Amino acid sequence: MGSETAQEFYGRWASLYDLIARRTPGIPRLRRRAAAACRLDRGDTVVEMGCGTGANLPYLRERVGPEGTVIGVDFTRPVLDRAREHTAEYDNVHVVRGDATRPPIGRANADGPTVDGSVDAILATFVVGMLADPAGAVDDWCDLVGPGGRVVLANAASSDAWYAPPVNAAFRAIVVLSTPPTTKLRYEDDPHRRLDAKVDAAHARLRDRSAAIADETHVFGVVRLTGGRIE
Numbered sequence: 001m002g003s004e005t006a007q008e009f010y011g012r013w014a015s016l017y018d019l020i021a022r023r024t025p026g027i028p029r030l031r032r033r034a035a036a037a038c039r040l041d042r043g044d045t046v047v048e049m050g051c052g053t054g055a056n057l058p059y060l061r062e063r064v065g066p067e068g069t070v071i072g073v074d075f076t077r078p079v080l081d082r083a084r085e086h087t088a089e090y091d092n093v094h095v096v097r098g099d100a101t102r103p104p105i106g107r108a109n110a111d112g113p114t115v116d117g118s119v120d121a122i123l124a125t126f127v128v129g130m131l132a133d134p135a136g137a138v139d140d141w142c143d144l145v146g147p148g149g150r151v152v153l154a155n156a157a158s159s160d161a162w163y164a165p166p167v168n169a170a171f172r173a174i175v176v177l178s179t180p181p182t183t184k185l186r187y188e189d190d191p192h193r194r195l196d197a198k199v200d201a202a203h204a205r206l207r208d209r210s211a212a213i214a215d216e217t218h219v220f221g222v223v224r225l226t227g228g229r230i231e
């Protein structure tokens with residue numbers, strides 16, 4: 001258990017995670033809003049990094065229409081299986097196994113198809129907190145979409161709203177319960193502080209690199225949504 005990896009953790013909890021990802025109050029609205037912040041036109045190509053069980057993919061598909069392309073990237077097989085089930089009805093939604101920090105876009109991918117062509121927008125929800133260098137990953141995603149492209153992040157972090165204490169207490173409990181107990185990802189000293197720092201770094205880097213499209217909070221202030229058009 002002590003050495004469980006993030007992939008084993010999400011793989012084991014795929015069904016439960018899927019339920020939480022789709023049914024938590026306020027989350028469907030957030031997902032719709034995050035997809036809107038990608039500012040997609042019909043026919044566009046959008047990539048979701050760390051797509052998990054695919055809860056965002058239908059909202060993205062709705063935006064790009066049947067003529068666009070939606071690509072979900074994740075490194076955990078069981079969650080990808082779920083994502084494939086949920087999007088089986090669409091022939092332009094592709095779920096690809098790969099590392100969000102080395103996305104299989106325009107490069108060879110041993111685990112699935114290589115995605116060629118340009119990307120109009122990248123979405124990553126509840127993912128950057130799991131990366132070793134979240135700001136570096138955001139830089140790479142900004143470079144990937146290039147000037148005019150959009151990058152959108154949504155992440156849970158402690159709230160500073162007036163009603164924050166009970167919300168933050170609940171949030172901390174969820175972070176402790178949902179952080180894979182690996183030596184890399186679970187820290188004895190306050191995992192929520194580590195998460196806050198990573199989320200801060202990722203969102204700050206996106207703000208530095210882009211003109212704001214969205215900068216708002218959701219779900220009682222614990223979910224931050226930042227979207228930008230790369231300059």
Ligand SMILES: C[S@@+](CC[C@H](N)C(=O)[O-])C[C@H]1O[C@@H](n2cnc3c(N)ncnc32)[C@H](O)[C@@H]1O
Nearest residue numbers: 010021050051052074075076099100125126130
């Ligand atoms: C908390 S879940 C969020 C899933 C989805 N984005 C959502 O909003 O429901 C985090 C997901 O990120 C994936 N993930 C974490 N680090 C990754 C990486 N470096 N490359 C690809 N996937 C990654 C995990 O496998 C997991 O499915």
